[in-house]
Amino acid sequence: MKKLYLAQIPNGDPIQQDLFNANGAILVKKGKIMTPRLREQLLRNNIEYFLLDVTGYDEVESHYNHFDDETIRQIEEVKNVYTQSFGNLSSEFERMRKTGRLDKHVIEETAHELVDSIGRYQQVYLGLEGIRRKDFYTYIHSIDVAVFMIILSKSLKLDKAQQERAALAGLLHDIGKTRIHDSILLKPGRLTNDEMRIMQEHSRVGHQIISKELKYGQEIACAALEHHERMDGTGYPMGVNWNHLHLHSKMAAVCDIYDAVTGERVYKKAMLPHEAVEFLMTIVDKHLDRSLTTLFVRNIAVYPLGTKVVLNNEEEGIVVKIHDGFPTRPVVKIPKRGMLRDMMVEKTLLVTRVLNTKHETAG
Numbered sequence: 129m130k131k132l133y134l135a136q137i138p139n140g141d142p143i144q145q146d147l148f149n150a151n152g153a154i155l156v157k158k159g160k161i162m163t164p165r166l167r168e169q170l171l172r173n174n175i176e177y178f179l180l181d182v183t184g185y186d187e188v189e190s191h192y193n194h195f196d197d198e199t200i201r202q203i204e205e206v207k208n209v210y211t212q213s214f215g216n217l218s219s220e221f222e223r224m225r226k227t228g229r230l231d232k233h234v235i236e237e238t239a240h241e242l243v244d245s246i247g248r249y250q251q252v253y254l255g256l257e258g259i260r261r262k263d264f265y266t267y268i269h270s271i272d273v274a275v276f277m278i279i280l281s282k283s284l285k286l287d288k289a290q291q292e293r294a295a296l297a298g299l300l301h302d303i304g305k306t307r308i309h310d311s312i313l314l315k316p317g318r319l320t321n322d323e324m325r326i327m328q329e330h331s332r333v334g335h336q337i338i339s340k341e342l343k344y345g346q347e348i349a350c351a352a353l354e355h356h357e358r359m360d361g362t363g364y365p366m367g368v369n370w371n372h373l374h375l376h377s378k379m380a381a382v383c384d385i386y387d388a389v390t391g392e393r394v395y396k397k398a399m400l401p402h403e404a405v406e407f408l409m410t411i412v413d414k415h416l417d418r419s420l421t422t423l424f425v426r427n428i429a430v431y432p433l434g435t436k437v438v439l440n441n442e443e444e445g446i447v448v449k450i451h452d453g454f455p456t457r458p459v460v461k462i463p464k465r466g467m468l469r470d471m472m473v474e475k476t477l478l479v480t481r482v483l484n485t486k487h488e489t490a491g
């Protein structure tokens with residue numbers, strides 16, 4: 129996690145990038161001038177340092193040397209929509225924390241923008257998921273769950289209006305966490321049993337906020353209440369019969385677990401996408417719906433853009449493009465030979481190993 133201390137920013141200088149608090153919400157916007165007054169305000173609110181690049185998108189640029197111009201253009205577009213969505217969601221959720229209210233039109237607009245953008249650049253979204261180094265922040269997690277909910281809705285052949293409702297259910301599924309105290313929400317390390325019980329309240333609280341305060345129907349509210357339910361009845365808050373759950377809740381459960389295991393926590397390393405896919409398949413029929421999980425993993429870019437791989441002909445390469453619907457057969461650049469291997473054309477080639485070291489050294 130990259131930090132910038134307030135003491136490192138001189139007065140009179142424009143701030144070089146957006147600065148975030150520990151929840152991953154924007155505190156100071158890029159371009160703002162540091163003044164003694166702003167410094168005093170921040171210190172009065174006990175803010176001594178900021179987090180940088182909570183979305184993980186800045187880091188993606190370090191892979192640009194591998195990609196062609198069109199791929200880079202598409203990444204930049206995705207990055208803009210993602211960052212904008214994140215800005216909207218984090219400021220509305222922070223407003224919710226402080227005033228108990230939010231502007232639901234901003235959240236609806238965010239769902240609309242994401243559906244539109246994923247409609248055009250689904251492979252870029254999927255391809256970037258694995259190369260963004262993510263710490264686990266509630267707001268980033270909410271956007272990522274919404275992104276996966278949209279991708280899963282598309283696989284289920286749901287129309288755009290339905291995709292938007294699934295996206296809304298995803299964006300809001302953890303909104304109950306806005307009513308949980310920072311001392312528990314941001315606690316580094318594992319929670320005690322009592323703290324865990326309080327944390328688990330976010331399901332009921334979230335459902336209450338969405339249905340009673342924001343006045344959305346069950347289609348949007350259900351995912352908040354039921355995304356921690358499990359097929360064998362071991363989930364919470366109710367431990368109910370899985371068959372009675374809403375489709376959005378079953379979808380949210382898959383997306384939530386996938387995003388949680390591929391994100392970094394203080395006490396555990398992130399799984400790479402191919403590891404997370406294998407993990408999901410070990411919990412189908414026990415915790416997760418088999419058909420939804422199978423559909424989900426069929427979409428996941430198991431070898432995201434920038435992944436270093438070894439092929440069965442012993443060549444080492446870098447994934448530079450992912451084909452729609454064929455995540456295990458990407459285009460791989462072979463730097464030593466100065467050529468591309470398109471695994472959709474060269475059908476005998478297989479990925480035998482992943483060499484990414486980024487996650488291996490992290491945590």
Ligand SMILES: [Fe+2]
Pocket residue numbers: 301302330355356
């Ligand atoms: Fe949750």
